[in-house]
Amino acid sequence: MSEINRPPYPFENERYIGTVTQVGPSSVRANLPHAGRSGNRLHHGHRVAGGEVGEFVLIACDELALFGRILEVRLPERERLSVEPDLGDHPELHPVGAIQLLATVDISSHAIRPGLSRYPRLGSRIYSAHPDFVQWLASARYDESRHGEVVIDLASLPDAAEIGISLSPQQLFGRHCAVLGATGGGKSWTVARLIEQAMRYRSKVILLDATGEFYTLNSPRVKHCSVGQGLRRPSSSTAVEFPYTLLTEIDLFGIFSPSGQSQGPKLREAIKSLKLARIKPVLATGGIIVKTQQPKQPIFEAYEEHIALIESSVAEFDIRMLSRQIGAECVFPNAGTPASPDHTRWGGPSNETTYCVSLQMRIENIVQSSSLACVFSPTGEQTIPNAIDAFLDDDSFSILRISLQHVPFANNAREIVANAIGRYLLEKARHERFKACPVIVVVDEAHQFLNKSIGDEAFRVNLDAFGLIAKEGRKHGLNICIATQRPRDIPDDVLSQMGTLIVHRLINDVDRRVVERASGEIDRSAAAFLPTLGPGEAIVIGVDIPVPLSIRIHRPSHKPDSSGPRYEVHWTQPVTLAVSVEQVINGDRLLLEEISNGNYLLPDGTLQVGVSGVFRNSEAALRLGVGSVIALTQSMWQVVSIDPTSKTTVLRRVG
Numbered sequence: 211m212s213e214i215n216r217p218p219y220p221f222e223n224e225r226y227i228g229t230v231t232q233v234g235p236s237s238v239r240a241n242l243p244h245a246g247r248s249g250n251r252l253h254h255g256h257r258v259a260g261g262e263v264g265e266f267v268l269i270a271c272d273e274l275a276l277f278g279r280i281l282e283v284r285l286p287e288r289e290r291l292s293v294e295p296d297l298g299d300h301p302e303l304h305p306v307g308a309i310q311l312l313a314t315v316d317i318s319s320h321a322i323r324p325g326l327s328r329y330p331r332l333g334s335r336i337y338s339a340h341p342d343f344v345q346w347l348a349s350a351r352y353d354e355s356r357h358g359e360v361v362i363d364l365a366s367l368p369d370a371a372e373i374g375i376s377l378s379p380q381q382l383f384g385r386h387c388a389v390l391g392a393t394g395g396g397k398s399w400t401v402a403r404l405i406e407q408a409m410r411y412r413s414k415v416i417l418l419d420a421t422g423e424f425y426t427l428n429s430p431r432v433k434h435c436s437v438g439q440g441l442r443r444p445s446s447s448t449a450v451e452f453p454y455t456l457l458t459e460i461d462l463f464g465i466f467s468p469s470g471q472s473q474g475p476k477l478r479e480a481i482k483s484l485k486l487a488r489i490k491p492v493l494a495t496g497g498i499i500v501k502t503q504q505p506k507q508p509i510f511e512a513y514e515e516h517i518a519l520i521e522s523s524v525a526e527f528d529i530r531m532l533s534r535q536i537g538a539e540c541v542f543p544n545a546g547t548p549a550s551p552d553h554t555r556w557g558g559p560s561n562e563t564t565y566c567v568s569l570q571m572r573i574e575n576i577v578q579s580s581s582l583a584c585v586f587s588p589t590g591e592q593t594i595p596n597a598i599d600a601f602l603d604d605d606s607f608s609i610l611r612i613s614l615q616h617v618p619f620a621n622n623a624r625e626i627v628a629n630a631i632g633r634y635l636l637e638k639a640r641h642e643r644f645k646a647c648p649v650i651v652v653v654d655e656a657h658q659f660l661n662k663s664i665g666d667e668a669f670r671v672n673l674d675a676f677g678l679i680a681k682e683g684r685k686h687g688l689n690i691c692i693a694t695q696r697p698r699d700i701p702d703d704v705l706s707q708m709g710t711l712i713v714h715r716l717i718n719d720v721d722r723r724v725v726e727r728a729s730g731e732i733d734r735s736a737a738a739f740l741p742t743l744g745p746g747e748a749i750v751i752g753v754d755i756p757v758p759l760s761i762r763i764h765r766p767s768h769k770p771d772s773s774g775p776r777y778e779v780h781w782t783q784p785v786t787l788a789v790s791v792e793q794v795i796n797g798d799r800l801l802l803e804e805i806s807n808g809n810y811l812l813p814d815g816t817l818q819v820g821v822s823g824v825f826r827n828s829e830a831a832l833r834l835g836v837g838s839v840i841a842l843t844q845s846m847w848q849v850v851s852i853d854p855t856s857k858t859t860v861l862r863r864v865g
Contacts, residue, residue, distance in 0.1 A: 216320060217346040220268040220275045221337050224251075227260045228307075230269060230334040236326075237281070237310050237735075238269070240336055245283050246293075246303030257369065258338050264739065264760065266339035267309060269330045275315040276330055277339070277347065277757055281735050282308040309336070310735050312757040315347070322347065322756045341370035348375050348750075348759050362407040365761035368747055375761050379408070381754040383650050385709020386680055388700075389693040390725065395714030396746040398423060401654060401693050402766035409608040414647055416598065416635070418628055420655035422615030423770040432609040435597050437627065438584045438616030447613065450597050452627050453588040458523040461630060464664040464671035465621045466573055472565040474669045480535040484527035485520045486512055487535075497531045501541050501556040529577055529586055533570040540566055581618045585627065595634050602647070625673055628659045632675030635688060639679075644687030651679065656692035657699035680707040697724040710752035712763075715743040782863040784850065789823075789857040798842040801826045805854050810835040821852050823859050839864060 232239035244251070245261025259265045261283055269276040283305055285293070292301055314327040344367060361376040382404070389404075391397040401417075402424065408415050409431040417424060425434065425443035434447035442449065454462070459481055468474040483501075487494035490512045499509065513520060542557025577586045592600075594612060601610040612631070617624040635651055638644065653659060653676055662673040679690045681703070692708070694700060698720045705728040716722050722737045729751045736758050739749065746765075751758045785795055787802040794800075803824040810822040810833045822835035827842060834840060839848045846865035853859070 217315070218340050218342045220315070220317065220339070220343055221270050221335070222340070225258055225337045225340065226335060227258075227267065227338050228336045230330050230332055230336065231306070233329055233332065237308055238278070238330060239306060239308055242280075242283060242305045242307045242336075243303075245305035245307065246285075256341055259369075260338060261305060261307060266344055268315075268337045268339050268343070269309070269311075270335045270337070271328055271330045273317055274328055275317055276311055276326065276328075277313040277315060278309040278311045279736075280307050281310050281738075313347070324756050341367050341373040344759070345373045345375060347756055348761075349377065360411055362404065363764065364403060364407070365748075365750075365763045368744075368760055368762045371762070375750075375759070377750075377755070379411075379413075381752060382710050383689045383691060384684075385753050386684065386689055386707055387691040387710045387712070388697075388705060388708040388728075389691065389712045389714075390697050390716065390721075391695060391714025391748070392717050392721075393695055394745060395695075395716075395743065396748065396763055397693055397695060397714055398654075398770040398772040399746060399766055400712055400714070400748065400763045401652060401691075402427065402768060402770050403763055404691070405609055405652065406766050406768065408650070411608070412605070413608045414602065414649045415609050415652060416601070416649060417609060417611045417652045418631065418654060418659075419611050419613045419615065420624075420628075420653075420658055421772075422613045423772045424611055424654070425613065426768045426770055427609065427611060428768050429609075431607060432611060433597075433601055433604075433607045434611050434613070435592075435594070436613040436616065437594065438614075438618075439580060440616035442613075448592065448597070450592050450594050450612070451584040451588050452594045452630060454529055454585050455524065455526050455588075456593065456595060456634075457525050457585075457626070457630055459525060460523070460671050461626050462525055463669050464626050464673075465576060465623060466569065467621070467665065468569050468669060470669055472562055473569040476536050476539045476562065476566050477532075477569065479539045480532055481525070481527065482513075482520050483539065484529075484531055484535050486516065487531070488527050489516050489519060496534075497528055498535045498538050501538055502558055503545055503555055505555050507554065532577070533573045536566050536570055536573070537563060576621055579620075581616070581620070582623055584617070585623065594631055598631075598634070602643070602649070622662075622664050625659055625662050625664070626671075628653075629662075629673040629675045632659075632679060636675055636679055636683060639683055639686035639688035642686065646687075648687040648689065650689045650691055651676075652691045652693070654693045656694040657696040660692070660700050660704055677701060677704045680704045697721045697728075700724070702727060710750070710755065712748050712750050713740060714748045715745075716740040776865075779845075779863050779865060782845075784860050784862045785847070787825075787859050787861065795847065795861075796842055796845045798827055798844070800840075800842070802859060803831065805852060805857055805859070808833050810838055812837050813839050821854055823849075823852055 227244050228240045228242040230238050230240050242261035251258040251260060263280055263283055265280045267278050285305055289303060311326055314323045361378055362382055363376050365375045367373045389397050389400050405415060409429055434444055435450045436442040436447045437450055468477045483499040487499050493499060493508060493512060540560050540563040542560045544551040544553050545555035545557045546552035576582060601607055614624055614628060617627050660676050664671040679688055711729055713725055722740055726737050746763050748763060749758050749760055787793055789802050789805060792799055792801040803826055805823045808822050809817055809819055811817060818835055820835055822833050825832050825834055825840055834849050836849050836852060839846055845863055847861040848864045850860045850862045
């Protein structure tokens with residue numbers, strides 16, 4: 211083993227913090243004499259906490275080192291009042307604590323084994339873990355052959371920013387990955403960081419961007435696509451569509467939501483008839499199969515001849531005719547009279563027409579909806595499957611971002627389109643498309659797409675494509691990384707397939723229990739830290755990561771646009787400045803010295819010529835015009851207008 215992969219010696223005397231006094235099945239209790247001392251100890255420039263909650267420690271056990279984390283620190287009951295400042299002299303304190311045991315390290319072979327190979331003895335010495343040791347433990351693999359140059363520079367230790375935590379793609383994605391966290395915890399930053407690191411290599415990652423916030427990913431290695439009508443960001447994003455002909459019959463049932471008693475069967479018959487009209491146009495009148503008083507034999511013969519195409523799940527027919535065809539299906543099964551039926555012909559219009567009117571109107575509204583034109587009114591633009599195929603064949607791109615921001619939730623359209631994308635990827639995986647070039651599909655806001663069931667008991671649609679990817683995609687070279695703020699909405703059998711969990715702050719107790727069930731590496735003791743994690747902090751848990759580890763995610767180079775409105779910015783009243791009159795704005799003094807013609811800069815670096823003013827703050831004098839932005843100590847202000855006549859200018863806060 212090379213020196214770079216050797217951990218520092220774990221039992222330095224300067225890092226000694228206490229001794230074991232009680233041993234349990236998964237934890238120990240200990241004396242922590244340094245925990246009651248004020249101030250910090252430093253050793254070779256690194257802080258030695260000496261007994262703080264959350265601190266990683268090492269317990270000497272002969273040739274082994276037991277790795278653990280301090281969960282609790284307290285004083286014995288008899289010393290509880292000795293720390294009160296108003297009670298006179300303070301005797302020497304004797305703090306005690308509880309330590310959760312996490313892993314075993316063989317000092318001689320440097321082998322790491324999750325869990326315990328041996329229990330410590332009473333009196334075993336406890337040492338504060340060196341940050342370099344924690345870094346080695348997190349990044350170590352189980353065999354040296356797995357070391358390589360391909361690593362994800364993900365994070366640092368919360369109390370030692372200089373100690374980086376890098377993990378291999380196999381550790382992170384090899385058994386699927388989940389990024390969990392409440393709003394504001396840093397989940398989007400983590401996803402952006404993972405994607406940025408992946409694009410450094412010969413990777414293939416498909417990002418389903420539910421909210422459009424990852425348009426900020428700016429690299430020639432990223433291909434941006436946008437589905438639906440609306441502002442496309444970035445401007446270079448390619449418009450794509452997912453034509454209804456690529457959906458299945460069951461997808462259409464999910465969108466049109468027929469009732470089970472009468473509408474469902476008529477919708478199914480109408481779809482079959484329109485498929486037949488496409489295959490055999492000679493049987494159609496005005497694009498539909500008319501059945502009123504018409505002979506059955508030609509229709510039945512054509513159906514038997516083309517039964518494979520008609521009964522297939524694909525939706526290859528003219529959907530503009532669907533509403534009319536449903537009306538054409540509402541006929542009596544036989545012509546003639548009840549006393550003398552004619553079984554060779556269909557009868558006249560039946561009262562079923564009344565029950566199907568609401569379905570026909572719903573279909574007309576959905577098919578003609580401008581927001582769903584990308585599905586039901588395709589214009590011949592590139593389809594999502596074609597965009598995926600082109601991306602897979604083009605080595606110049608590592609990331610394909612598909613924005614679903616403008617696909618509406620109405621009629622379950624967004625969920626069904628996303629599920630269809632997942633189904634397409636799974637079909638390609640089953641045909642061994644990804645064996646030579648594995649693909650990671652990242653599903654942001656995964657709770658919108660997983661664990662979804664649409665319809666009633668008669669016609670229930672299960673959107674299970676991504677669940678199936680989690681269960682069987684790995685063996686085909688297709689892995690999934692889900693990100694969600696609602697772990698409780700992810701099916702247990704899907705979350706349990708996630709080999710690596712990156713868990714940010716979780717406040718909801720139900721969410722924390724879901725995480726506990728999903729990973730055997732975390733229990734209530736570790737889950738207790740989740741509500742107190744700061745923004746960007748997380749606990750990483752994984753099958754290939756020896757211990758649950760607290761980390762601080764590195765800031766991504768291109769921060770996703772996930773922040774909400776800043777009310778203190780939007781609610782601040784504009785400020786009017788007059789020449790030679792100094793004003794105080796958010797604690798900063800600002801003076802408008804003059805208004806004249808001159809050159810000034812806009813925020814994008816463009817140089818403009820025109821009416822502008824010279825503004826002086828505590829640091830410098832700047833010439834600004836309409837659209838220019840000036841940065842003060844605590845805020846940023848944009849020039850909205852300049853009036854040479856009244857010699858005034860109006861500023862509006864923008865940050």
